[in-house]
Amino acid sequence: QKEVEQNSGPLSVPEGAIASLNCTYSDRGSQSFFWYRQYSGKSPELIMSIYSNGDKEDGRFTAQLNKASQYVSLLIRDSQPSDSATYLCAVKIGGTSYGKLTFGQGTILTVHP
Amino acid sequence: NAGVTQTPKFRILKIGQSMTLQCAQDMNHNYMYWYRQDPGMGLKLIYYSVGAGITDKGEVPNGYNVSRSTTEDFPLRLELAAPSQTSVYFCASSTTGRGGETQYFGPGTRLLVL
Numbered sequence: 583q584k585e586v587e588q589n590s591g592p593l594s595v596p597e598g599a600i601a602s603l604n605c606t607y608s609d610r611g612s613q614s615f616f617w618y619r620q621y622s623g624k625s626p627e628l629i630m631s632i633y634s635n636g637d638k639e640d641g642r643f644t645a646q647l648n649k650a651s652q653y654v655s656l657l658i659r660d661s662q663p664s665d666s667a668t669y670l671c672a673v674k675i676g677g678t679s680y681g682k683l684t685f686g687q688g689t690i691l692t693v694h695p
Numbered sequence: 696n697a698g699v700t701q702t703p704k705f706r707i708l709k710i711g712q713s714m715t716l717q718c719a720q721d722m723n724h725n726y727m728y729w730y731r732q733d734p735g736m737g738l739k740l741i742y743y744s745v746g747a748g749i750t751d752k753g754e755v756p757n758g759y760n761v762s763r764s765t766t767e768d769f770p771l772r773l774e775l776a777a778p779s780q781t782s783v784y785f786c787a788s789s790t791t792g793r794g795g796e797t798q799y800f801g802p803g804t805r806l807l808v809l
Contacts, residue, residue: 586737614796616796616797624802624803625785625800625801625802625803626738626785626800627800628797628798631796631797670737670738672738674796682728682740682743682753683738683740683798684740684754685730685737685738685739686737687735687736687737688735688736688737
């Protein structure tokens with residue numbers, strides 16, 4: 583079993599729809615979870631971090647965490663063509679104090695007009 | 696602040712050649728990381744450092760070496776390039792503690808080994 587696994591893509595949604603990206607992780611001791619966005623040919627950039635069970639909202643983005651189910655998701659409301667990118671889920675595995683992350687393989691999102 | 700900078704942007708190496716990928720950050724971050732990203736894949740950690748003089752292996756360290764003589768710089772050395780090292784390499788840095796775990800990435804170095 584992979585340590586961090588994302589739902590297979592690519593994911594295609596129409597403009598204005600909700601895009602749902604999912605991620606599961608294997609280490610029950612994980613405490614910190616991140617969503618990075620990566621445009622083609624560019625470096626990853628952080629869009630959301632979440633540490634506690636429940637929802638965290640930032641503009642059109644909502645991260646959801648369920649530690650009991652070892653599941654973290656990212657919802658993008660009112661999707662725009664500019665949201666088209668690869669979304670990487672990252673998890674801080676283990677009890678280290680520094681930010682050593684394990685990344686999922688990424689989900690390619692395409693938002694079509 | 697320039698953030699995290701990497702040089703070169705692109706390089707072609709012949710099998711068996713050596714090179715150093717440069718990485719520097721001006722945010723006074725203690726932690727620095729090297730990742731590689733193969734096409735259609737996530738990031739794999741090669742090496743990381745928790746401070747000047749302290750480095751450790753990540754998930755895929757074979758064929759690479761690092762050093763950290765200053766807080767700012769974290770070069771990655773490829774000694775004998777192999778085609779399997781064709782990839783995009785990203786350097787990242789982060790600070791300490793909760794809320795400081797955000798990793799800031801450099802623009803990447805695209806390496807082709809022929």
